[in-house]
Amino acid sequence: MLDRRTFLMAAAAATLADRVSAREPPNRVQLWPGEPPGGGGPVSLVRVSAQGAVTNVSSPFLEIATPSQPNGAAVLVAGGGGYTYIDTANEAHPAAKWLTDQGVTAFVLIYRLPREGWHNGPLVPLQDAQRAMRMMRSMADAYHLDPKRMGALGFSAGGHLVGMTSVRADFRSYPASDRLDELSARPDFAALIYPVVTLEPPLDHTATCHELIGDHPSPAARDEWSVQTHVHRGCPPLFLVDAEDDPICKPAHTGILEAACLSADVPVERHQFKTGGHGFGMGRPGTPEMLWPDMYRAWLSRIGVLT
Numbered sequence: 001m002l003d004r005r006t007f008l009m010a011a012a013a014a015t016l017a018d019r020v021s022a023r024e025p026p027n028r029v030q031l032w033p034g035e036p037p038g039g040g041g042p043v044s045l046v047r048v049s050a051q052g053a054v055t056n057v058s059s060p061f062l063e064i065a066t067p068s069q070p071n072g073a074a075v076l077v078a079g080g081g082g083y084t085y086i087d088t089a090n091e092a093h094p095a096a097k098w099l100t101d102q103g104v105t106a107f108v109l110i111y112r113l114p115r116e117g118w119h120n121g122p123l124v125p126l127q128d129a130q131r132a133m134r135m136m137r138s139m140a141d142a143y144h145l146d147p148k149r150m151g152a153l154g155f156s157a158g159g160h161l162v163g164m165t166s167v168r169a170d171f172r173s174y175p176a177s178d179r180l181d182e183l184s185a186r187p188d189f190a191a192l193i194y195p196v197v198t199l200e201p202p203l204d205h206t207a208t209c210h211e212l213i214g215d216h217p218s219p220a221a222r223d224e225w226s227v228q229t230h231v232h233r234g235c236p237p238l239f240l241v242d243a244e245d246d247p248i249c250k251p252a253h254t255g256i257l258e259a260a261c262l263s264a265d266v267p268v269e270r271h272q273f274k275t276g277g278h279g280f281g282m283g284r285p286g287t288p289e290m291l292w293p294d295m296y297r298a299w300l301s302r303i304g305v306l307t
Contacts, residue, residue: 027064037174038120052089060128063108071103072146080156082207091155122212129165130185151189159195163227166190191239197253198226231260237267243276
């Protein structure tokens, strides 16, 4: 007999598959062997809006998109949405398609949202991302992947999540549940696209800040959940993209992170466009920001991910 989490996972995958493509959907793997850490959370099925916004994630999972000619590299993809939803239509799924076109196996992360009743609150997205990186490494042989060429790519709040996963890889956000949790959660490289970086004023007027630590957090909470405060020597190389006119993730976010990386001798490459606003995904046709995927590809080649 199926337990509640297993049933919800199967139903969630089927529901999301209806939104993704008319073609054969990618493989899907549940992140946790049973109930996710801490307990709580939604008790009904995952919801996917007509615009591809995913909410009500009771059982987080990975969608695995495999290229026709895999080159051994893999990337975890986290869509944004201010931790109030996950953008799959404009961000996560187009990014996965672009990656597979480059020969990279893409793992789209459908992660838990902190204010959906989870007892561990702001920890739950990080728990899912760390578990996802470990799961990717556990599946290296099955998907013919190089465990030393496994990175992450995140947009907006997903960029915050990827950033935290990159700089806090040694932080144990949950108790080990099986041997998979003995593997490294550190991405080998990471790209943050118009990311939320800091939760400190005056850049704290974001949904990310509200959803994680509320509107009147303590200084300790701000430090705990700001990416730049955890940057240290040994963090993976970072690739940053933003737009000068972004009204949500103002360019100071990536500026702060770039400065922290340079101070800690962490390799970092930052690209900024004069226009583009927020939420341009893989780039809108006919606009300058559509060039960033080519810049990302060049960076992946320089650091030895694409050969």
